[in-house]
Amino acid sequence: EPEVTQTPSHQVTQMGQEVILRCVPISNHLYFYWYRQILGQKVEFLVSFYNNEISEKSEIFDDQFSVERPDGSNFTLKIRSTKLEDSAMYFCASSEWSGVTDTQYFGPGTRLTVL
């Protein structure tokens, strides 16, 4: 069964450093998303991406964040200058709009630890 994959599974970085989180969405999906989950808190939407541009973004997704689809398979989230409060699980998701429903399938997540 096709699945969303993410690398790395765990990333440790120093505050102020740039990190890039990588995702390979399900191959025939057209919509891509990033969410984050701070330990013990809700899964929170960051951004959605379609047709090589951002469709929607939340207040969390400020100028420190950017997304890119550098090739036909990868979807990346870059955090330019990490802060302690960026420590969280970051989930990538993808969906195939059917015209009626939009079921998002999630990857296993990348645990980001900012020291």
Place this chain on the structure above:
Amino acid sequence: QKEVEQDPGPLSVPEGAIVSLNCTYSNSAFQYFMWYRQYSRKGPELLMYTYSSGNKEDGRFTAQVDKSSKYISLFIRDSQPSDSATYLCAMSEDFAGNQFYFGTGTSLTVIP
């Protein structure tokens, strides 16, 4: 902004029990309702989704949506120890690329 409310539990039931998990929401524009299961330190796994109001059944799982009350439920029949996980409700408006709003999740333990 508390879009989606979910009792975090924890909920502990004996094997074979019927489990009822619930969420309430405030945004009447939500049309699409989902239940995800999440194991510790893993990504959410889609269990069921429903569009608008009504019931949907899949094996031991039944999802119900009552839009008039802004209330959704997930029932698990004949619960098994393998059902032990955190259950997340999520919902969105009905167009592609729209963000999902998640509840906090309910932690469920099924005791053998």
